Amino acid sequence: MxxxxxxxxxxxxxxxxxxxxxxxxxxxxxxxxxxxxxxxxxxxxxxxxxxxxxxxxxxxxxxxxxxxxxxxxxxxxxxxxxxxxxxxxxxxxxxxxxxxxxxxxxxxxxxxxxxxxxxxxxxxxxxxxxxxxxxxxxxxxxxxWIFPGTNEITGMILNFVNQSLEEGAVPALLAYSLGKAQEIQAILAQAGIPALSHPAVAKMTSACREAGCQLPNPLIFDGSLPPGHALICPPNIIRSEEFQAMAGLRTAILSGWALDKNAIYRFGVDAAFPLSDxxxxxxxxxxxxxxxxxxxxxxxxxxxxxxxxxxxxxxxxxxxxxxxxxxxxxxx
Known part of the structure; x- marks a missing residue:
């Protein structure tokens, strides 16, 4: 041998x-x-x-x-x-x-x-x-740790986003600025849902685009929340005073750890979806x-x-x- x-x-x-x-x-x-x-x-x-x-x-x-x-x-x-x-x-x-x-x-x-x-x-x-x-x-x-199928996970996220928008809330999707943030942006774009990106997310999305990744140009979040838009943020932003002061947000963490029954309490969010990389x-x-x-x-x-x-x-x-x-x- x-x-x-x-x-x-x-x-x-x-x-x-x-x-x-x-x-x-x-x-x-x-x-x-x-x-x-x-x-x-x-x-x-x-x-x-x-x-x-x-x-x-x-x-x-x-x-x-x-x-x-x-x-x-x-x-x-x-x-x-x-x-x-x-x-x-x-x-x-x-x-x-x-x-x-x-x-x-x-x-x-x-x-x-x-x-x-x-x-x-x-x-x-x-x-x-x-x-x-x-x-x-x-x-x-x-x-x-067994994740649902991709289509099922995507469906759950889009249902959350659409329901939030229909009820006048802003769906804030928490995802790491490099990786899952680009994936959720692509999912939303495919569904025809416009999204604002936190500057940290937008920077990484632009870097991926320049490296060859097929993604729409990010719309940078500047503090205003126009109707009909989702918001993509890194998870740590949820603790900031600026984020907590915004009215009408409905938050969801995108993570494989969402399978944990205590995920919404662990992350301090309204919903959790097991979108994992x-x-x-x-x-x-x-x-x-x-x-x-x-x-x-x-x-x-x-x-x-x-x-x-x-x-x-x-x-x-x-x-x-x-x-x-x-x-x-x-x-x-």
Whole structure:
């Protein structure tokens, strides 16, 4: 049996033979950034990322051009004894998985970053390749996290928006400024519902448009609420005095965590809808089936629970943060 591609985990996810960190939040000499969310971003000297993500990183974090090594999806990149390939992850616009192949014996590794199994209106179609080692996120890696179908979720949101408008209220949809905010804007545009965007949302929508995402030009919210419009805001705005002073708002959080029966109390909103940019529990299992790995390393979220479930299905699977029944030996 071939030796796995070496992986170190003591100080973040690190591929030593490539001298490459994976989604490290600490500045490194070389880092792969799967997408432009803050919890995956670090100010590395040399950044490997997708072409759309490079554009968004410049707009969001003022990353200098000389630090960026943007790569097109699906195009092989040879680095020493390895061949690298970026694959669409379906999480947000530009999000990428990293597929690594050791050229001499074709041993392979796939790092997913955050991913979703099905394409959204504003994401690329996710593509999975077979890999011997799979490093996967497990944000919703427990059996209770099963999302309704996309059409059902969209229908629930549009019913909320239309009913609010009919009753003279302003539907305020709370979504992260990068990712879900663009997805809900596309959903509303497809339904013919005009929407105002908080400036933080509008900035990210403009960056995505400039990077190639097909979206309408955002209408920036300036404090006035014309009739017949929805409002798209980041979730943290709900705590601001300006937001709380606005009359006639009807609020809804858009998050996979909306499946929690206490979500409206947790987020302090009128409604909650499980629009997520992550794979749910069945989606995570389906991703494993598509990749068909020899071993699996789980990161983020329900790491131990999902690894245990995979072991019950006869996979070699371990949580990167430890605590499994047996010690993980990443080099065997």
């Amino acid at each position: 071939r030796e796995p591609i070496p992986l170190e985990t003591e100080n973040g996810l690190y591929l030593p033979e490539l001298e490459l960190f994976l989604d490290s939040r600490h500045p490194r000499e070389n880092g792969f950034i799967s997408h432009a969310h803050a919890d995956h971003f670090g100010r590395h000297e040399n950044i490997l990322c997708s072409e759309p993500t490079a554009h968004i990183l410049k707009a969001r974090y003022n990353v200098a051009d000389e630090r960026l090594n943007p790569q097109p999806f699906h195009e092989p990149l040879e680095v020493g004894p390895y061949r690298l390939q970026l694959l669409p992850a379906g999480h947000i616009y530009g999000s990428a998985m990293l597929h690594v192949t050791r050229i001499k014996d074709r041993e392979s590794l796939l790092y997913t970053g955050d991913f979703k199994l099905h394409r959204g209106l504003t994401t690329e179609n996710p593509v999975f390749r077979q890999a011997d080692t799979l490093i996967m996120e497990t944000t919703f890696g427990a059996p209770k 992550h794979a749910d529990f069945p989606g995570l299992l389906e991703a494993v089936r598509r990749v068909n790995p020899r071993r699996i390393i789980t990161i983020h979220g329900y790491t131990r629970e999902f690894a245990a479930e995979l072991r019950r299905q006869n996979y070699e699977a371990w949580a990167v943060d430890g605590g499994d029944q047996m010690e993980l030996d990443l080099q065997r």
